[in-house]
Amino acid sequence: MEMYKVVIIEDEPVIRMGLVHTIDWASMDCVVAGEADNGRVGLALIREKRPDIVIADICMPQMDGLTMFREANELYRFSMIILTGYLEFKYAHEAIQLNVVDYLLKPIDERKLEEAVEKAKSSLLQMHNSMQYEIYKGLEKEEKTIIDVLPVKNGNIYVEKALQIIHDRYNTQLGLRTVAAELGVSESYLARKFKEGTGITFLDCLNQYRINQALKRIRAGGYRINEISDQVGFTQYKQFAVVFRRYVGMSCSDFLKLSEAQQKEVYPRI
Known part of the structure; x- marks a missing residue:
């Protein structure tokens, strides 16, 4: 069975390592394909790995998460999950415009993360079915x-x-x-x-x-x-x-x- 590829982009090492190494990704039919600690490296990683799901912080050095998502979204379609330490309307509004599937507050609740991943997988299927219908x-x-x-x-x-x-x-x-x-x-x-x-x-x-x-x-x-x-x-x-x-x-x-x-x-x- 093919696994969903996940990329994690987070500048806080403890949070990033926790997501990469302590979450049971296999139980969600996922595999971590890569990680990055800033948006610019994250964008290059998305180009290289072409993941199905990207989980990223908003506030990061060199390039923020929303800018990274906006540029990566020009490459191909994938599911986006936002991480942040605080909820601000301006970020939430832009995330909605980018079709981000979920918005998780730190510290990360594992159950909510699992729910977000399920939403991301459902979003991928709907996305692809919609595109297939339009074309075929x-x-x-x-x-x-x-x-x-x-x-x-x-x-x-x-x-x-x-x-x-x-x-x-x-x-x-x-x-x-x-x-x-x-x-x-x-x-x-x-x-x-x-x-x-x-x-x-x-x-x-x-x-x-x-x-x-x-x-x-x-x-x-x-x-x-x-x-x-x-x-x-x-x-x-x-x-x-x-x-x-x-x-x-x-x-x-x-x-x-x-x-x-x-x-x-x-x-x-x-």
Whole structure:
């Protein structure tokens, strides 16, 4: 069973070490993928580890937790839990705008932390189901493409071209940097315009499209899972397994054990 990856970013060593080493993360189907003691290092850690859940303090050196969350949220979608020593309205208001799933006061109550993690896991599933619906609600019709079902706000030509590239070449080694270079724009410009235009990041869109194509192959039969992983653009099966769980809500092996009707209930877009 794939575990939810958690990153903890807290500048107080005693609290950070306590969260990392004394909490029974395995009982919550989680594993600590990394830790950091300030927001700038935390942002780099999020970029590197791509965790499912990030737990962070607000007041930290170099970069505060809310700024870090705001910048990291441009990369991909994940669940956010805030830690703080005091409750201030201005922080709570901004946390709500960032869709933070919970706001925990120090000292940390372990039961409340467990409840927050459960909220974070539920939020991830809802988030992914919502994104899947928006992208794939019409893809079961062969004449439909990702361009048809994910209209671009304001009609940005570069975003439309990027979507077409995803549709045509999702099974190749595709990334935001290479697509931006091909289109003759900066990576940061395309990332910003893609999210503004579609509501999701380039990587979210690419991964969701790949998983949708993988699920179609699973339903058709005749392929091994590692073959499907290669066919839809993943270089390593381990990476495919992590992304599959993130967007479907369960491991590939568990999904294969379901009947066709159960599979459709879990993931209705196949």
